[in-house]
Amino acid sequence: MSRIPRVSRERMSFARTIGTAPRARSGNGVRQPAFALAAGAAAISFALAGCSSGAATPAADSDSVTVSNQWIKAADNGMSAAFAEFANSGDREVRIVDATSPASARMEIHEVVGSNGATTMRPKAGGLVIPAHATAALAPGGDHLMFIDLKAPLRTGAQTPITVKFADGSSTIFTAQVRDFAGNQENYSPSGDTAAPAHGG
Numbered sequence: 001m002s003r004i005p006r007v008s009r010e011r012m013s014f015a016r017t018i019g020t021a022p023r024a025r026s027g028n029g030v031r032q033p034a035f036a037l038a039a040g041a042a043a044i045s046f047a048l049a050g051c052s053s054g055a056a057t058p059a060a061d062s063d064s065v066t067v068s069n070q071w072i073k074a075a076d077n078g079m080s081a082a083f084a085e086f087a088n089s090g091d092r093e094v095r096i097v098d099a100t101s102p103a104s105a106r107m108e109i110h111e112v113v114g115s116n117g118a119t120t121m122r123p124k125a126g127g128l129v130i131p132a133h134a135t136a137a138l139a140p141g142g143d144h145l146m147f148i149d150l151k152a153p154l155r156t157g158a159q160t161p162i163t164v165k166f167a168d169g170s171s172t173i174f175t176a177q178v179r180d181f182a183g184n185q186e187n188y189s190p191s192g193d194t195a196a197p198a199h200g201g
């Protein structure tokens with residue numbers, strides 16, 4: 001479940017107030033007072049929210065995180081990985097707990113365990129922690145965002161959006177470019193099926 005943004009919550013309070021207003025059978029005149037009442041209620045709830053939360057506290061985890069140096073490893077099918085640096089400018093630790101992309105059926109947050117020659121990647125328990133006023137770097141051989149079941153080849157130079165979701169339900173979307181990380185791995189198959197002949201156009 002995603003966190004309800006402040007705007008939506010306001011709309012909900014509008015709807016609730018209008019729902020309790022006298023029923024309007026005809027004419028526009030009845031709607032006006034209901035609307036004014038709702039606007040007043042929204043203003044009050046806004047003021048209360050302003051009192052209860054400190055001015056320096058960000059509204060959501062996503063507000064304090066910026067993404068940089070993001071890129072994706074080119075792949076024809078199956079799985080691939082995304083890397084990036086997440087900087088947390090906030091006073092409290094934040095955690096990325098999920099990721100999604102239109103490029104694959106699903107994504108996982110992975111870590112790499114083991115030493116030289118015997119490394120294994122696996123889902124990172126608890127997600128990716130970004131400490132307060134610090135950076136978490138995803139890099140080959142370490143933590144990464146894993147694309148699982150690619151829907152189409154990730155071709156070098158292409159741009160793919162990725163959405164990361166934080167523990168508080170907020171999320172950030174960023175676009176990453178596909179890079180040919182492993183070297184020359186050209187594949188002209190149109191759908192990742194290596195048995196398919198290339199079409200001349």
Ligand SMILES: [Cu+2]
Nearest residue numbers: 110121144146
């Ligand atoms: Cu992985």
